[in-house]
Amino acid sequence: MSLDKATVARIATLARIKVPEADLEALGQELNKILHWVEQLDQVDTTGVEPMTSVAAMTLPLRPDWVTDGDRVDDILKNAPNAMHGFFTVPKVVE
């Protein structure tokens, strides 16, 4: 599979990274090189092999769904680039 300019632009949108139109071509070539290299895995027959999602041979533990932390609004907002009235602020999303 090969990435064309339109696909690179679509992935960049999915990843929310602005890529100038002029850079799409070169970036696509870079990504293609990596993708072609990983496609060597197609040589391996993996029919019937279970995909591994975790190396830890354990079931994730459950815990009661209780609140264990909270009341830390100031701590949490302290690092926000922009906060007002106890909230994060973002550009207007509703007209």
Place this chain on the structure above:
Amino acid sequence: MSDFTDLTLASARAGLAARKFSAVELTKAHIAAIEGARDLNAFITETPDKALEMAQVSDARLARGEGGVLEGLPIAIKDLFCTKDVLTTAASHILDGFKPPYESTITQKLWDAGATCLGKLNLDEFAMGSSNMTSYYGPVINPWTRAGDNRQLVPGGSSGGSAASVAARLALAATGTDTGGSIRQPAGFCGIVGLKPTYGRCSRWGVVAFASSLDQAGPMTRTVEDAAIMLGVMAGHDPKDSTSAPLAVPDFAAALTGDIRGLRVGIPKEYRVDGMPAEIEALWQQGIDWLKAAGATPVEISLPMTKHALPTYYIIAPAEASANLSRYDGVRFGLRVPGGSLDEMYENTRAAGFGAEVKRRVLIGAYVLSAGYYDAYYLKAQRLRTLIARDFDQAFEKCDVILTPTAPSAAFALGEKMDDPLAMYLNDVFTVPVNLAGLPGISVPAGLSADGLPLGLQVIGRAFDEETMIRAAGVLETAANFTAKPGRA
């Protein structure tokens, strides 16, 4: 005073206990060393005031006959660990000004054990790299140079600042993290010991996430004994990390008996890769001979999936990274670059905040996870991962530990391998399979290249059997008797 900075954790601890010197003296010597080595660019943030404050507390505890395992010992922290109210950057522009309101579990354990914090160490941006060249804060310089050649070399990566600072005697020890070799490869390049524990041995809570199914923190030290001591403090179950194993922490240092009679040492034939320098091949053979002379039995083993490990890794790691790094959006912390809409603000922030390698990996990750390609790439890689782990399971039926070189080359010059990401990825050919299988691995400095650079050997253990791995590493260390020091120590 260089006598202080040349100590190990173990010998400094003994000196403090015998009241030969104070924690404040020990810390001051390291602060002075750091000030004198700023050109190495090993630190992103120095915390001398905090270090001295902590050292004073340690001296008071020691005077009362109290104190933890690392009481009064100055160490430094890879800047991927969140430290309360201390700038934490992951070497990325996008975390500008981020001061976490919490402390990572591992650093908290280190402070609780009495260690003093010298500062936060440089690394590849978000730990993505093998040379420390991708840091927003600039490259770290390896304290070693080739004989008769003063060109600056990379310290390896991603824990490049950690390796350089320990090798250059700026800290007695440092924390590192290892997703595909980021502790072991820089340890090899800088002539120190680097230990990646079994996945799940240490808590990942409060460590900036790169690839969550692969990331594991570990100690970087100048001796195997120090690595064992420090791992004992870092390890243990943490309810805040559901993947940390609910297992008791063994006395890792007690495993250093020196007795490996009857130990079966696996030598994987697939690790004789094309283009590996003859001197690394020779050092590997030397390592086999050393272990044999100590009573171990070398066994040839086969890990047939080895050549597929790197491409598998470069699907799985970017996929997980693209998910983990979605949190950097200019809203809650770090950099924000304004935009006309919310999406434009996200896109501008992430375009300005991430460096080229991070963008490359996030984009690859987004692609291999996207609709229509998920099965062909991501699911395929997960199936390969099963086969790679199975290779090790089968090998460990025939052997107790595995011996390999740490990396296929010694440290290279700044700027080399930068124009081809694939050439850079090959650095991790011997370390990546270990992460994919979740196993522990340790790099031990074992010799010098013809041009005077350190070379490491890697011992791989069974899952949660760091003790046998540490025992074998200790025997290698004794046999290699690596006493060379970098020009800048």
